[in-house]
Each structure stands twice: as C-alpha cells, then as structure tokens.
Amino acid sequence: xxxxxxxxxxxxxxxxxxxxxxxxxxxxxxxxxxxxxxxxxxxxxxxxxxxxxxxxxxxxxxxxxxxxxxxxxxxxxxxxxxxxxxxxxxxxxxxxxxxxxxxxxxxxxxxxxxxxxxxxxxxxxxxxxxxxxxxxxxxxxxxxxxxxxxxxxxxxxxxxxxxxxxxxxxxxxxxxxxxxxxxxxxxxxxxxxxxxxxxxxxxxxxxxxxxxxxxxxxxxxxxxxxxxxxxxxxxxxxxxxxxxxxxxxxxxxxxxxxxxxxxxxxx
Amino acid sequence: xxxxxxxxxxxxxxxxxxxxxxxxxxxxxxxxxxxxxxxxxxxxxxxxxxxxxxxxxxxxxxxxxxxxxxxxxxxxxxxxxxxxxxxxxxxxxxxxxxxxxxxxxxxxxxxxxxxxxxxxxxxxxxxxxxxxxxxxxxxxxxxxxxxxxxxxxxxxxxxxxxxxxxxxxxxxxxxxxxxxxxxxxxxxxxxxxxxxxxxxxxxxxxxxxxxxxxxxxxxxxxxxxxxxxxxxxxxxxxxxxxxxxxxxxxxxxxxxxxxxxxx
Numbered sequence: 001x002x003x004x005x006x007x008x009x010x011x012x013x014x015x016x017x018x019x020x021x022x023x024x025x026x027x028x029x030x031x032x033x034x035x036x037x038x039x040x041x042x043x044x045x046x047x048x049x050x051x052x053x054x055x056x057x058x059x060x061x062x063x064x065x066x067x068x069x070x071x072x073x074x075x076x077x078x079x080x081x082x083x084x085x086x087x088x089x090x091x092x093x094x095x096x097x098x099x100x101x102x103x104x105x106x107x108x109x110x111x112x113x114x115x116x117x118x119x120x121x122x123x124x125x126x127x128x129x130x131x132x133x134x135x136x137x138x139x140x141x142x143x144x145x146x147x148x149x150x151x152x153x154x155x156x157x158x159x160x161x162x163x164x165x166x167x168x169x170x171x172x173x174x175x176x177x178x179x180x181x182x183x184x185x186x187x188x189x190x191x192x193x194x195x196x197x198x199x200x201x202x203x204x205x206x207x208x209x210x211x212x213x214x215x216x217x218x219x220x221x222x223x224x225x226x227x228x229x230x231x232x233x234x235x236x237x238x239x240x241x242x243x244x245x246x247x248x249x250x251x252x253x254x255x256x257x258x259x260x261x262x263x264x265x266x267x
Numbered sequence: 268x269x270x271x272x273x274x275x276x277x278x279x280x281x282x283x284x285x286x287x288x289x290x291x292x293x294x295x296x297x298x299x300x301x302x303x304x305x306x307x308x309x310x311x312x313x314x315x316x317x318x319x320x321x322x323x324x325x326x327x328x329x330x331x332x333x334x335x336x337x338x339x340x341x342x343x344x345x346x347x348x349x350x351x352x353x354x355x356x357x358x359x360x361x362x363x364x365x366x367x368x369x370x371x372x373x374x375x376x377x378x379x380x381x382x383x384x385x386x387x388x389x390x391x392x393x394x395x396x397x398x399x400x401x402x403x404x405x406x407x408x409x410x411x412x413x414x415x416x417x418x419x420x421x422x423x424x425x426x427x428x429x430x431x432x433x434x435x436x437x438x439x440x441x442x443x444x445x446x447x448x449x450x451x452x453x454x455x456x457x458x459x460x461x462x463x464x465x466x467x468x469x470x471x472x473x474x475x476x477x478x479x480x481x482x483x484x485x486x487x488x489x490x491x492x493x494x495x496x497x498x499x500x501x502x503x504x505x506x507x508x509x510x511x512x513x514x515x516x517x518x519x520x521x522x523x524x525x526x527x528x529x530x
Contacts, residue, residue: 045456052474053464056325194314200321210317 017109021117022124028091029125039083040129043076044136054199062204065143065231073137074227075198077158078219080129081165082189088122089169089182096177101264111261119166119254126162130155137230145233153239154229160246161222165189167253174260196220218245279381282373286382290356291389301390304352308345308398312337315464316405322464330466331495334407338398339419339490343483344458345394346423347430353387354434354450361442361526376527380435380519387431388424395420411496418493418501422486425508430454432515439522442529461487482507 029036047069055068065071092114095101104114134144134151144150168189172182195210196219205211214220225242228235294301316337323333330336357380360366369379403409409416434450441449461483462470470478478484489504 046459049459049463049474052470052472052478053462054319054322055471056328056465056469057319057322059326060321060324191310194310195318199319204321205318206321207317210313214318 013108014110014113017113018116018120021109021113022120023117025091025118025121026124029087029121036087036125039080039087039125040132042083043079043129043133046079047072047076047133047137050199057200060204062201064201067141067143069137069140070142070230071227072199073133073142073230074223075193076133076137077130077154077226078161078196078198078223079193080126080133081158081161082186082193084122084126084162085165085169085172085189086182086186087125087169088118088166089171089173089185090179091121092118092170092173093177093179093182096173096264097179105265111265112258115170115254115258115261118170119163122166123159123162126158127155130158142230144230146229147233150229150234154226157222157225157239157242157246160243160250164246164249164253167250167257170257171253171260174257174264192217192219196223198223218249221245279375279378282375282378283382283385286369286379287385287389290353290383290386293356294386294390300352300356301393304345304349304390305394305397307348308341308394309401311344312341312398312402312405315341316402316407319464325465325469327469328465330491331410332408334402334405335409335494336491338402338407339494340458340461340463340487341398341402342395342419342423343426343486343490345398346391346427347454347458348451349390349394350387350427350430350432351434351450351454353383353390353431354438355444355447356386357383357435358438358442358444358446358450361438362444366442366526367530370527376523377520380432380439380523383435384428384431387427391424391427395423409494411494411498415493415496415498418498419490422490422504422508425505425512426483426486429508429511429515432512432519436515436518436522439519439526442526457481457483466491482511 050072051069054072057063058066058068058071063071092101095104095114101114134154138144146153168185169182172185173179176182195213196217197205197214198219202211202214202220202224205214221238221241222245225239225246228238228242232238316334319337320333322328323330323336357366360369366379370376373379411419433454437446437450440446460474460477460481462478467475467478467484467488485500485504485507489499489501492499493501
C-alpha cells in the first residue's frame with residue numbers, strides 16, 4: 001500500500017517536473033523570436049522560390065503531379081524539423097553554458113523530466129509550424145489526396161520526425177555543451193535535405209551518383225512519406241517506410257541522449 | 268610638405284594593403300573561416316547541377332548544358348557571398364576593438380574599406396579556381412571563348428565588390444557580429460529571387476515579375492549568355508553592377524562616417 005502510494009506519488013512528481021520543463025521550454029522559445037521566425041519563414045521562402053523556379057519540371061514525363069506546390073510542400077515539414085534540431089540543441093546547450101543545468105543537478109529534478117520537457121516544447125513548435133505550412137499550401141492551391149484522415153497521419157509523422165531530429169540536437173548539446181557547436185551542425189543537416197529527393201522524384205534524377213546518395217539518405221524516405229499523402233493518397237509501403245525510419249531515428253537519438261544526459265548528471 | 272602630399276596616395280594604398288594582408292592572413296590561418304566559404308558553393312553546385320540536371324530536359328529549356336547553366340549562378344553566388352563574409356570580418360574586428368585601432372592608425376579611413384575590398388577580391392582567386400575546377404571535372408561544357416569567360420569573371424568580381432560594400436555599410440553601422448544575418452539574408456534572398464533553376468522565360472507565378480526587376484537577373488542572364496558564346500545584355504549587366512557599386516559605395520561611406528562619429 002505504502003509502496004503503491006509512493007509509486008503514484010513518484011509518477012505524479014515526474015509528471016509535474018515534465019510539465020514545468022515543457023512550459024519553460026515553450027516560454028523560452030516564444031521569447032526568442034529570432035529562433036522561431038527563421039524556422040517559420042525560411043521554409044516558406046524556399047518553397048516559394050522552388051515552386052516559381054521548378055514548376056516547369058512538372059512537364060517532364062513521369063512527374064507524379066501537375067502541381068509543383070503539392071510536390072514540394074512536404075519538404076517544408078522536414079526543413080522545419082531540421083530547424084527544431086537546432087532549437088532543441090541550442091536550448092539545452094544554453095542551459096549547460098549558463099550553469100542552469102548544474103543547478104538543476106542539485107535539485108530532485110530527474111534527467112528524464114528535463115529531456116522530455118525540452119522535447120515536448122519542440123514538438124509543440126513542430127505542430128505549430130506544420131499547421132502553418134499546411135494552411136499556406138492549401139490556401140495557394142496544393143492538393144491533399146489522402147483527405148482529412150491523411151492530415152492526422154501527417155501530423156503524427158511530423159511529431160515523430162520532430163522527436164528524431166530534436167534528439168540529434170540534444171545529443172550535440174550534451175556531447176559538446178556548446179551552442180556554437182550545435183549551430184555548426186546546421187550546414188550538415190542542410191546537406192541531408194538538399195541531397196535527398198526534395199526537389200525531384202528519385203526515379204527522375206539523372207545523375208547516377210546523386211541518385212545513389214538520395215537512395216541511401218533516410219531524409220528521402222521521410223519526405224516521400226509526407227509527400228505521398230498529398231500526391232498519391234494512401235500508399236502503405238511508402239508510409240510504413242517513412243514511419244519506420246522516423247520511429248527508429250527517434251528511438252535511437254532519444255535513447256542516446258538519455259544515456260548522455262545521465263552521464264553528464266553523474267559528473 | 269611637398270613630400271607629404273606626394274606620399275599621400277601611397278600611404279593610402281599602403282594602409283589598404285595592410286588591412287587586406289591582415290584580412291587574408293586571418294582568413295587562411297583559420298580553417299573555420301575559409302572552409303565554409305569554399306564548401307558552400309561546391310555543395311550548391313553538386314545539389315543543383317547534379318540533382319536537377321533533368322530540369323534541362325523540360326520543354327522550352329533551350330540552354331546547351333545544365334551544369335554550365337548552374338555554374339554561372341554558383342560563380343555569382345560564391346563571389347557575392349565572399350563579399351558578405353568580408354563584411355563579417357569587418358563587424359568582428361569592430362566588435363573586438365580592432366576596428367577602432369585601425370581607425371586611429373589612418374587618417375583617410377576609406378582605406379580600411381578598400382583594404383577589406385582588396386582582401387575580399389583576392390580570396391576569389393581560390394574560390395573561382397576550385398569551383399571552376401570541380402565544374403569542369405563534373406563535365407561542364409564551355410561554349411564561350413576567352414573574352415566571354417573574362418566577361419563572366421568580371422561580372423562575378425564586380426558583384427563581389429557590390430556585396431562587400433553593402434555588408435561593410437551594415438558592419439560599420441552596427442559594429443557587431445550580431446548584424447551577420449542582416450548582411451547575409453538580403454543577399455541570399457536577392458540571389459534566389461533570380462532565375463536560379465530555369466531561364467527567366469520559364470519562371471511562373473509570383474517570382475516571374477520579381478525576377479524581371481531583380482538586378483541579379485541581368486547579371487545572371489548576361490553571364491549565361493557569355494558562357495554559351497552568345498553574348499546578350501552584357502553591357503546592360505555591367506551598367507547594373509556599376510550602378511550597384513556606386514549605390515553601395517555611398518552606403519558604405521555613410522556607414523564609415525557613422526563609425527567615426529561613434530568613436
């Protein structure tokens with residue numbers, strides 16, 4: 001009985017801790033427009049540029065849709081996930097750099113609360129971005145072949161992808177403890193995006209080495225899963241592959257960051 | 268007295284070359300500074316020329332070689348961003364107090380801006396060699412002759428000067444690296460609002476009217492026509508870039524006066 005009470009109490013305390021950290025993470029993000037605005041605006045700018053510049057690609061034989069906007073919309077979600085990598089990592093790195101993390105270690109706060117709280121804030125931002133991108137895309141005439149149920153699946157996939165990329169940011173922050181080092185990851189993440197099937201379907205990429213890179217780049221499959229909901233409708237194989245990669249990425253990065261976090265708290 | 272007057276221009280050039288030498292020395296002894304400026308153009312060249320080559324098969328896309336088509340954009344982009352990166356160095360120097368010491372060391376302070384300008388132009392040699400080499404190794408066909416190529420690199424050099432003067436104006440006003448995005452983002456945006464992926468005639472939607480008034484479009488179209496050996500609009504492009512230099516030169520000098528006033 002006492003044990004059960006203690007267990008319930010412990011769970012409730014953990015819940016409170018997570019909530020406190022999540023609220024802190026969200027408030028901190030909202031107080032840093034310089035961190036949020038680029039992650040909202042930049043993907044839309046690139047989308048607009050690509051749609052204006054590459055619309056003629058839809059006339060190529062084998063292009064899956066006659067609307068380049070519908071085709072390109074998916075990559076905005078991935079690009080915002082890449083920004084969330086930076087936001088998550090930057091937040092934790094700041095906590096380490098300014099001593100907040102060390103002070104936290106002296107309190108009964110559990111490491112998992114800090115990490116989950118950080119990730120919840122990140123997911124909330126990811127969903128907010130997804131709503132904006134989808135609304136802008138639909139307002140400008142993009143199709144959504146999978147219908148309303150597909151929107152739910154899209155958001156579910158966005159959440160898992162945000163967790164996966166957020167985990168990468170946490171790993172960088174915990175390994176380096178430096179916001180500058182986390183920012184230094186940004187170009188590398190951008191390479192993953194540009195060397196994927198973001199601009200053209202893989203089967204239309206003519207350059208052999210580039211197609212090979214896109215084949216082995218997991219970001220291609222994440223984009224294609226999101227894109228399939230807009231262009232094709234329901235494609236179980238593409239969706240399962242996308243979800244599988246996103247879940248594997250999230251599990252791997254979060255478990256690595258949890259281990260790194262425990263190690264850093266034990267120091 | 269006479270001697271002092273005669274040595275004025277020499278002293279001015281000596282100050283400028285000192286600043287340029289210091290800039291280049293700092294640049295090439297710190298890999299974190301020069302590697303990104305080399306890697307980014309190559310990355311864009313690979314992503315655009317490699318990943319989008321099928322776009323060259325789109326109906327009405329009549330340029331002779333897609334890699335050459337993209338190379339012209341990448342060359343202008345790399346040259347322009349090299350000017351912006353020099354602006355970062357100006358801002359960093361002022362943030363650390365070096366800029367103030369430079370101002371105390373010379374009477375005609377425009378030589379400081381000239382020095383960074385010489386440094387920014389000098390670094391282009393390395394960037395151009397690598398980007399051109401990689402493009403040629405990637406199978407780029409050059410249809411234009413030597414004079415045409417000189418015309419392309421001339422446009423790239425002048426766009427570097429215009430970008431340097433623009434970012435120097437920002438750097439001298441803010442005197443802090445915090446102003447970095449203010450230098451980089453407008454240049455990045457104006458570059459991508461030009462016909463990057465397809466010729467101007469194939470642009471659709473909102474970007475088409477913007478591209479038609481974007482000065483970078485004139486430079487890019489002229490560079491592509493020179494590369495194809497069929498020069499069109501080259502005089503206009505040079506006129507545009509000299510106009511930009513005059514405008515940005517005024518902007519930079521006003522920024523210099525603000526930096527002087529701030530002490």
